[in-house]
Amino acid sequence: MAEKKKLFIKTYGCQMNVYDSERMAEAMGGAGYETTETVDDADMILLNTCHIREKAAEKIYSELGRFKGLKAENPDLKIGVAGCVAQAEGQEIMRRQPMVDLVVGPQAYHRLPEMEAKIQGGVKALDTDFPEEDKFEKLKSRPKAKRGPTAFLTVQEGCDKFCAFCVVPYTRGAEVSRPADRILTEARDLVERGVREITLLGQNVNAYHGASANGDLTLAQLIWELDKVDGLERIRFTTSHPNDMMDDLIEAHGTCSKLMPYLHLPVQSGSDKILKRMNRNHDRESYLRLIERIRAARPDILLSGDFIVGFPEETEADFQDTMDLIEEVKYGQAYSFKYSTRPGTPAAERPLVDDAEATDRLYRLQALITRQQRELQDAMVGRDVQVLIEKNGRQAGQMVGKSEYLHAVHVADVNAKIGDIARVRIVESKTNSLSGVPSSD
Numbered sequence: 236m237a238e239k240k241k242l243f244i245k246t247y248g249c250q251m252n253v254y255d256s257e258r259m260a261e262a263m264g265g266a267g268y269e270t271t272e273t274v275d276d277a278d279m280i281l282l283n284t285c286h287i288r289e290k291a292a293e294k295i296y297s298e299l300g301r302f303k304g305l306k307a308e309n310p311d312l313k314i315g316v317a318g319c320v321a322q323a324e325g326q327e328i329m330r331r332q333p334m335v336d337l338v339v340g341p342q343a344y345h346r347l348p349e350m351e352a353k354i355q356g357g358v359k360a361l362d363t364d365f366p367e368e369d370k371f372e373k374l375k376s377r378p379k380a381k382r383g384p385t386a387f388l389t390v391q392e393g394c395d396k397f398c399a400f401c402v403v404p405y406t407r408g409a410e411v412s413r414p415a416d417r418i419l420t421e422a423r424d425l426v427e428r429g430v431r432e433i434t435l436l437g438q439n440v441n442a443y444h445g446a447s448a449n450g451d452l453t454l455a456q457l458i459w460e461l462d463k464v465d466g467l468e469r470i471r472f473t474t475s476h477p478n479d480m481m482d483d484l485i486e487a488h489g490t491c492s493k494l495m496p497y498l499h500l501p502v503q504s505g506s507d508k509i510l511k512r513m514n515r516n517h518d519r520e521s522y523l524r525l526i527e528r529i530r531a532a533r534p535d536i537l538l539s540g541d542f543i544v545g546f547p548e549e550t551e552a553d554f555q556d557t558m559d560l561i562e563e564v565k566y567g568q569a570y571s572f573k574y575s576t577r578p579g580t581p582a583a584e585r586p587l588v589d590d591a592e593a594t595d596r597l598y599r600l601q602a603l604i605t606r607q608q609r610e611l612q613d614a615m616v617g618r619d620v621q622v623l624i625e626k627n628g629r630q631a632g633q634m635v636g637k638s639e640y641l642h643a644v645h646v647a648d649v650n651a652k653i654g655d656i657a658r659v660r661i662v663e664s665k666t667n668s669l670s671g672v673p674s675s676d
């Protein structure tokens with residue numbers, strides 16, 4: 236058999252890109268490639284890119300620049316760009332970095348093997364279509380290799396919300412849900428390969444409405460179907476929009492034992508004026524009331540959020556509204572960003588907040604979040620959690636995993652295997668993790 240070619244994939248951006256990179260590696264496996272961890276021995280380099288903020292997109296061009304030398308040494312080396320920058324700036328990439336051989340958007344990557352054949356013939360390939368066919372079905376043939384205990388599974392892709400700052404509706408396209416039976420088949424396959432926890436992915440995952448033999452399923456109904464899969468121990472989902480947080484999903488957080496008590500529910504801002512200008516279609520009060528209902532269903536749920544500071548026309552008073560909202564909600568985790576202008580989005584035309592001011596707001600917000608996060612984490616000391624063991628720790632007898640609340644937990648002197656769930660008594664809270672010992676209770 237011919238020796239396999241080597242594919243190096245580097246992934247940027249969100250979890251969906253991580254999932255997509257796995258699918259692309261599998262697709263290329265069928266075209267005679269195996270993955271490698273180092274660029275130096277690669278026959279093909281593929282960057283799976285993110286376009287969400289200017290910095291993320293610009294990074295790709297400097298990264299590509301670094302490959303020039305490699306290509307000079309090895310003219311047979313092929314360089315490809317996939318993901319959201321590919322979708323948004325396909326032609327531009329080819330123009331700015333002529334050594335790029337292939338550009339493929341997030342909806343066309345099942346065509347990678349054909350494109351690879353084309354570039355081997357010396358022709359450049361660019362595909363940023365939104366094809367009719369189901370890329371997930373085209374990628375069906377999966378190797379049966381063993382996997383780690385956690386996996387992502389895309390159930391919904393694209394977004395119809397058009398928040399005024401966001402490129403996702405343009406790069407990922409319109410919202411599409413995958414049929415439930417295909418998701419269940421993929422989930423069972425993952426469990427057979429060793430997966431214990433599945434995180435369902437979608438840009439707007441709680442808007443899921445996938446077809447089934449009994450009509451369309453909501454996300455909660457899909458979760459209940461997954462709940463029946465033997466060997467699957469934990470279910471998570473991300474990312475949700477407040478307006479799609481349906482009653483049955485809130486209820487499932489109280490009643491479905493496999494659904495973990497963690498919810499990422501971005502609000503972006505606490506100011507009604509800014510929320511309106513962001514085209515979020517919800518206000519501060521409705522978000523706070525929603526949080527109350529979720530906490531009524533599952534009092535110990537850990538909430539996480541996304542925030543943008545320095546959105547056009549954000550005043551100090553608007554920013555204070557965001558700080559007050561954070562004080563009120565108490566997040567266990569949050570991601571915060573300085574507003575970044577994205578060409579082609581509605582907010583791109585609007586007057587910017589002074590950059591130094593925006594940076595200062597970001598620091599203040601991050602300091603508050605860090606304090607909250609730490610307080611909630613410190614409150615775990617003395618409590619028992621269930622830890623899904625993901626890997627060995629650095630010290631002898633130590634293993635590392637995640638609590639049901641998604642804390643990283645280091646467990647000392649534990650007699651467990653990767654993939655086991657251990658009951659752990661938390662003894663210490665550190666900057667970004669908890670430490671504990673097996674609990675005898």
Ligand code: SAH
Binds near residue numbers: 439474475575576
């Ligand atoms: N609903 C999406 C959000 C994707 S983008 C999801 O499924 O994850 C992730 C976060 O990036 C957003 O919640 C927002 O806080 C941030 N973001 C998006 N566009 C941005 C921009 N132009 N500038 C700064 N941050 C942005």
Ligand code: SF4
Binds near residue numbers: 396397
């Ligand atoms: Fe972007 Fe808004 Fe859609 Fe999230 S809901 S992907 S922030 S447009």
Ligand code: F3S
Binds near residue numbers: 252284287318403
């Ligand atoms: Fe980035 Fe695209 Fe995900 S822009 S955040 S990789 S959907």
